[in-house]
Amino acid sequence: MSYIGFMKALHKKTCGLCCTKLINFGVTIGRTEILHDINLHIHCGELTALIGPNGAGKTTLLKAILGEIKHTGELHFLDAEDCLRTPVVGYVPQRIDFEPGSPISVLDLFSACSSSWPVCLGHSQRMREQASASLASVQAEHLLNRCLGGLSGGELQRVLLAMALDSSPDLLLLDEPVSGIDVQGKDMFYDLISHLRRKYDLSIILVSHDWGLVSHYADRIVLLDRTVQCCGTPQEVFSNEQVLQAYGPAAQEDMAPLRMKPQIIHRSGGVQA
């Protein structure tokens, strides 16, 4: 029952009208200009993938949107009624640097996020049900009482995703969510995300190095290198001559494993008895 309640709470009709606008957005730390002149419109129900070489400023852009780093320019969020308001931002970090031995259960983390009742005193039944329902939406309800340190990379990402969704965000930021996860785990995670953004009224910005997966799942690709180099559907971006010339080798290298069929490579005289 509480599961349905949770779904209702999250489920706003996808309208495609909410819009996050970045206007002349830039970040300068000290004297180093990391990002400049970024103009982007992100609509709800859309999965936007940020790609670009190392040091291009992808994580910096996410942190600036999050408010962790100061930025120049403007960040607007317009809701379905065309009203300006501060968006609720959900964030799934690349990694969390807690001590692996910390006695923090998944339920502890959930309660700490969503209630003010000190979690060291235990949890109410209502809290337990609520957390369980949130975890169920990312197929992870069996992890409720597990220790954070004992979770695998993929399990931890799903728990963090469930927590980010818990606050019914308008905008969901994912920073290389599947780094260090096996291929099946990656596919499952991307399936889950594309399902979520269609089901809930969510704009998703995702940082990734995996061009193959991104071209399959994203609605829009933003190639970032100090500023927006190229922006459009996966077909547009990956068929752009300039993009392929400047960033191509990396793209082909990343795309290659997807096209390659499993094969056994024989070397002549490789094994000798």
Next chain:
Amino acid sequence: MIEMWYALIEHLFPFAWANHSFMKNALLAVLLVSPMFAIMGTMVVNNKMAFFSDTIGHSALTGIAIGVLLGFQDPLLIMVVFSVLLAIVISMLKVWTTTSTDTVLGAVSATMVALGIVILSRGGGFNKFSRFLVGDLLSITQKELLLLAFSLVGVLILWSLMFNKFLLVSVSPSLALSGGIPVRLVETLFCISTAVVVTISIQWVGILIINSLLILPAAAARNISRNMRQYHVFSIMITLISGIAGLLMSYYWSTATGATIVLFAALFYLCTLIVKPQLT
């Protein structure tokens, strides 16, 4: 109030130690300090701040020295003010410098100890301050007990209001920030409260060992707990048991109370280390 406590102890424990009022005071002090250290310690260990609290403890020497220079009979107030300022400076240094926290704390700790010793040893009078190094729980007065009681209440209030925020910040500052928590402020608040708790208790536990009393019970508790509730319950139990056992044994062995308590806590830590592999 205190008479009721005395009567209760004499009624419950018909032993020789229960006849001395300094033992009854010390027992009450243990019952007040233990839970305070147990719950603060859990978060100090979670935040990897063991070296921070150690630095604050050692820097108390300089706090005492400044108090003496300014001509205070009881340097406690100056010590607290000094440690709070130091906690703020350290948390700012962590943000400003690119050096690792370890190095910053090492530098501060060594400087403060040296400065304290230099000032206090002028004219060869350092010996009268050595009670701060080892601590003297048995000399605690009723007024000081009241102060401890207030600090315990303060820590409990802080925990009930701020614990979830402390926990989130310790797990991931970015995550906490996305949840609208003012991370820098929460971190500084925790540093300050640790500094105050450590400094208030230092003259009874001792500069040399106060950090062990903060770290050992929490470190032992985390070996055998799986969630935050167990962590706190175990930590409080371990501090209380080692506190009471240490106090009584120090009476029979005529040893320094603080150090005896710490040894019992260390024993618990050792036991949990042995038990741990069987739990996981």
